[in-house]
Amino acid sequence: MDVVNTKRRSRILIAAFLTTVFIIIFRLSPEHNSHSVFSRHELGVTHVLVTGGAGYIGSHAALRLLKDSYRVTIVDNLSRGNLGAVKILQELFPEPGRLQFIYADLGDAKMVDKIFKENAFDAVMHFAAVAYVGESTLEPLRYYHNITSNTLVVLEAMAAHNVKTLIYSSTCATYGEPKKMPITEETPQIPINPYGKAKKMSEDIIIDFSKTTGMAVMILRYFNVIGSDPEGRLGEAPRPELREHGRISGACFDAARGIVPGLKVRGTDYNTADGTCIRDYIDVTDLVDAHVLALANAKPGKVGIYNVGTGKGRSVKEFVEACKKATGVNIKVKYLSRRPGDYAEVFSDPSKISRELNWTAQHTDLQESLQIAWRWQKSHMKGYGPPMATA
Numbered sequence: 001m002d003v004v005n006t007k008r009r010s011r012i013l014i015a016a017f018l019t020t021v022f023i024i025i026f027r028l029s030p031e032h033n034s035h036s037v038f039s040r041h042e043l044g045v046t047h048v049l050v051t052g053g054a055g056y057i058g059s060h061a062a063l064r065l066l067k068d069s070y071r072v073t074i075v076d077n078l079s080r081g082n083l084g085a086v087k088i089l090q091e092l093f094p095e096p097g098r099l100q101f102i103y104a105d106l107g108d109a110k111m112v113d114k115i116f117k118e119n120a121f122d123a124v125m126h127f128a129a130v131a132y133v134g135e136s137t138l139e140p141l142r143y144y145h146n147i148t149s150n151t152l153v154v155l156e157a158m159a160a161h162n163v164k165t166l167i168y169s170s171t172c173a174t175y176g177e178p179k180k181m182p183i184t185e186e187t188p189q190i191p192i193n194p195y196g197k198a199k200k201m202s203e204d205i206i207i208d209f210s211k212t213t214g215m216a217v218m219i220l221r222y223f224n225v226i227g228s229d230p231e232g233r234l235g236e237a238p239r240p241e242l243r244e245h246g247r248i249s250g251a252c253f254d255a256a257r258g259i260v261p262g263l264k265v266r267g268t269d270y271n272t273a274d275g276t277c278i279r280d281y282i283d284v285t286d287l288v289d290a291h292v293l294a295l296a297n298a299k300p301g302k303v304g305i306y307n308v309g310t311g312k313g314r315s316v317k318e319f320v321e322a323c324k325k326a327t328g329v330n331i332k333v334k335y336l337s338r339r340p341g342d343y344a345e346v347f348s349d350p351s352k353i354s355r356e357l358n359w360t361a362q363h364t365d366l367q368e369s370l371q372i373a374w375r376w377q378k379s380h381m382k383g384y385g386p387p388m389a390t391a
């Protein structure tokens with residue numbers, strides 16, 4: 001009996017919480033009480049659907065699109081993103097017809113179809129995804145569902161509503177662990193974890209679909225993304241419960257803030273110069289530049305596939321030293337055994353994107369990127385919760 005009551009109480013609490021979230025979101029939208037300009041195509045205005053726009057990269061991309069006068073609709077289920085980031089964007093761009101936020105899950109095909117029906121999108125930037133290699137090895141089905149099935153849902157809605165431009169967030173994890181570095185777009189894709197496999201499947205589906213529809217597609221394979229908005233408006237604020245799967249920058253900052261006692265470096269016996277993994281760290285500002293260029297250069301009937309990286313590999317040890325300097329904290333480091341699903345060395349050859357889209361990474365000083373991100377972290381000890389004074 002007690003168990004039943006507890007279950008019922010939890011359901012009521014969850015329902016009340018969700019209702020509150022809905023109301024807040026509805027009120028946050030400047031369009032909530034007017035006939036939406038988002039539902040009409042407007043000459044000279046490009047309306048971009050940004051899925052996952054409450055997340056780290058999606059929110060930075062939305063900021064850049066808004067700055068460049070695009071109309072933006074963010075769709076996010078807030079499973080991993082932050083309403084606080086959307087709120088900041090809405091405060092920066094409060095004018096009608098600039099930005100709207102729709103709380104929805106991309107797994108809900110009916111809802112996604114309704115969103116496409118009610119909005120006149122010109123293009124889609126599909127960022128929404130669960131995106132942790134380690135987690136994907138523990139929960140593979142979640143990854144195939146969230147990444148691969150949801151991409152199908154988005155494509156079906158695009159087909160049904162004649163939206164013909166797609167910029168897709170892919171990853172270097174689709175290459176797996178190639179023997180030869182650097183990685184070019186021709187390097188065979190042999191992913192070794194469910195995250196990389198799910199993204200590769202999505203790429204294949206998108207490419208096949210584009211062949212029969214004349215879609216303009218750009219697939220961007222990002223390397224490891226770091227940094228944040230140089231003007232300090234947005235940052236990276238993953239859920240605390242994801243800490244154990246987290247990325248190295250988040251872990252360094254957590255250690256520097258004393259949230260965790262130190263930094264765990266997993267794997268010191270890789271076949272690399274200092275035994276730790278080598279990665280290619282790309283600043284989020286450069287990454288969103290690549291998206292804007294990709295959108296501007298997307299051509300009907302063509303699929304552009306590009307690596308987005310600096311072309312330079314840095315070891316985890318190098319990264320940790322840069323992080324110590326950027327934060328001014330002598331972070332304690334604990335060396336552990338390898339993490340399942342990790343690969344030794346990954347760095348890009350970005351010459352194709354440089355040649356074809358005239359893009360090269362500009363923010364390649366690791367310490368500088370980390371310093372910018374640290375400034376935001378230090379003044380947002382609770383992520384997008386109430387801002388705190390900088391020490």
Ligand SMILES: NC(=O)c1ccc[n+]([C@@H]2O[C@H](COP(=O)([O-])OP(=O)(O)OC[C@H]3O[C@@H](n4cnc5c(N)ncnc54)[C@H](O)[C@@H]3O)[C@@H](O)[C@H]2O)c1
Pocket residue numbers: 051052053054055056057058075076077078079080081082104105106107126127128129130131146150169170171172221222223224225226
């Ligand atoms: N961060 C990196 O280093 C990196 C590297 C390569 C590729 N990527 C890709 O970039 C994209 C964005 O990554 P990020 O680092 O910003 O992650 P993030 O977790 O910060 O953002 C993802 C967003 O998608 C939303 N989302 C997830 N599932 C959803 C669903 N079913 N419906 C609606 N919204 C959903 C989350 O709530 C979150 O706001 C992902 O596709 C990821 O695979 C990231």
